[in-house]
């Protein structure tokens with residue numbers, strides 16, 4: 001009976017976040033704790049959050065369900081260190097989590113026939129810029145060259161050459177916004193089972209020096225979706241094990257930053273190489289389309305003033321889903337300084353302001369500084385506002401303040417992404433506002449796009465700014481698009497057998 005070891009090592013690093021990630025930020029599960037709530041397709045439990053436990057659970061759940069659907073497979077959960085997006089991982093935290101994972105793999109390696117790892121792909125510590133590559137190399141060292149090692153990945157990350165050298169296969173999320181966590185875990189497990197049944201994986205991969213953002217990455221409507229649908233047709237072939245695209249994650253400042261096409265076949269080297277090169281060349285050709293169209297705050301307010309329906313301002317630069325702290329007040333300042341009189345719904349994370357509102361109580365008027373509490377990029381702005389609603393969601397204290405025409409939704413730090421699904425419980429209906437600010441780049445269409453007049457992405461400062469040259473990379477290998485917009489490049493295929 002094949003024994004499959006399962007492990008998780010998962011975080012999305014934003015190196016431009018003002019605070020580091022420490023061990024206590026991770027959720028740690030040991031052994032069978034991993035299976036207590038592995039998640040299912042029916043219970044995604046996290047609308048679009050790349051890091052929430054439901055999403056993570058979903059990917060492990062998909063792998064576990066696929067493996068255990070075969071009654072001849074024995075699964076061995078080992079260790080899980082997981083969290084959503086956050087700042088650079090301290091070296092001590094990286095060494096401790098990696099060591100705990102590798103120790104757990106070591107303890108169970110006797111008789112192991114395969115390893116499945118749930119990885120993100122966008123981790124970075126202070127000095128190890130390829131944590132997943134380190135872990136894959138060490139897992140390979142522990143289990144030896146003949147035990148297949150297969151991983152699943154978020155698409156917002158980097159698969160390095162070291163990672164490709166030490167794994168036998170992988171599956172990458174196909175959808176953005178992400179709705180296929182469970183299916184991706186299932187596909188990774190499927191690749192592992194095919195290898196155990198005798199498939200001989202050939203991985204062909206094409207790297208492109210590109211950092212991409214913007215609407216064209218939405219799978220349903222954008223350029224990215226055309227590549228994914230092409231790959232999905234390839235995956236229907238019997239001799240293709242998996243295909244996917246790692247888009248890269250611009251806020252991770254790592255040397256191999258970029259995008260990467262991966263095509264894995266069963267022994268068909270020519271097919272893998274040809275298709276990976278075709279898609280990689282096409283991806284490179286489309287690079288300028290896969291950049292974000294940005295509007296300044298004042299320009300956005302002018303657009304809103306002329307609109308008939310709700311205009312959504314995406315503050316992608318301060319997106320909590322991408323590891324930004326959620327404390328930017330740039331757009332709030334813009335509205336306070338303008339003569340715009342439409343109704344505005346604005347979310348922000350600010351712990352002291354929530355405390356002040358709680359002390360004052362509903363119906364009272366308070367004057368508080370707002371913004372910048374966890375990100376020194378932003379200077380606080382003083383706001384006089386009425387306390388309209390107080391409460392908690394997911395244990396996070398929340399205060400709804402009203403300042404002139406602006407409803408300010410203030411949340412304390414915590415697991416909340418600060419977005420759509422938290423509003424109704426506090427008496428707020430986004431559809432009734434003329435402007436809704438969201439601290440996420442893209443959201444499922446039913447949240448806003450299905451009914452709003454339009455969504456515009458605001459060019460504001462922040463740790464996750466889609467204005468990529470504004471981030472200030474120091475470690476990415478140059479030249480890279482769009483930092484070096486005029487660069488030339490010829491994609492080449494790499495094959496790993």
Ligand SMILES: [Zn+2]
Pocket residue numbers: 050154155156178
């Ligand atoms: Zn992602």
